Amino acid sequence: MHRSEKVWLTLSFGMIMLFMLATGYQSYALEMGPPSNMETIDPQKVDQTAPFDNPGVKQIGDNEYEVVMTLQVFSFNPGKLEFPAGSTVHFTLTSKDVVHGFQVANTNINAMVMPGHIQKITQKFDKPGEYLVLCNEYCGAGHQMMATTITVK
Ligand code: CUA
Incomplete structure (x- = not known):
């Protein structure tokens, strides 16, 4: 191989590596997955896996609640939640089928x-009021119907 060919090969290979690094190729290749360190669950066995074997609302302190909720086409279980004003609510969520969204109007959720x-x-x-809970990921024919409420009073 001619010497200048080698030089160019080396240079162009170096450029490719640089571009890959610059575009974050490495991080994609190394950690194919969701951005945060979420816990995982077998989506086929949600109903048998704690805490989702017992979805619902539990009071865990003064003004503190835990909600274990499953999302499935096209509902939130449990839906129609109610909390006293000033409550801190810890949501634990998973989907039983496809990707859903969990958006609560007038909050950062x-x-x-x-x-x-x-x-x-x-x-x-x-703030007391009725908060609309929406699925904001398209999940099928009933996506528009997938909504519930959180009432704070
Ligand atoms: Cu669930 Cu859209």
Whole structure:
């Protein structure tokens, strides 16, 4: 091989590596997965896996609640939640089928809920009112119907 050919080969290979690094190729290749360190779960066995074998609302302290919720086409279980004003609510969520969204209007809650992963969110509800809970990831024919409410009073 001619010497200048080698030089150019080396240079162009170096350029490719640089571009890969610059575009974050490495991080994609090394950690193919969701951005945060979410806990995982077998999406086929959600009903048998704690805590999702017993979804619902549990009071765990003064003004502190834990909600274990499953999302599935096209509902939130449990839905229609109710808390006293000033409550801190810890949500533990997973999907039983496809990717859903968990967005609560007038709060900062806006999360993706994926099958195989457990999503945890904590939110304090100070203002009384009815908060609309929406799925904001397209999940099929009934996506628009997938909504519930959180009432704070
Ligand atoms: Cu669930 Cu859209």
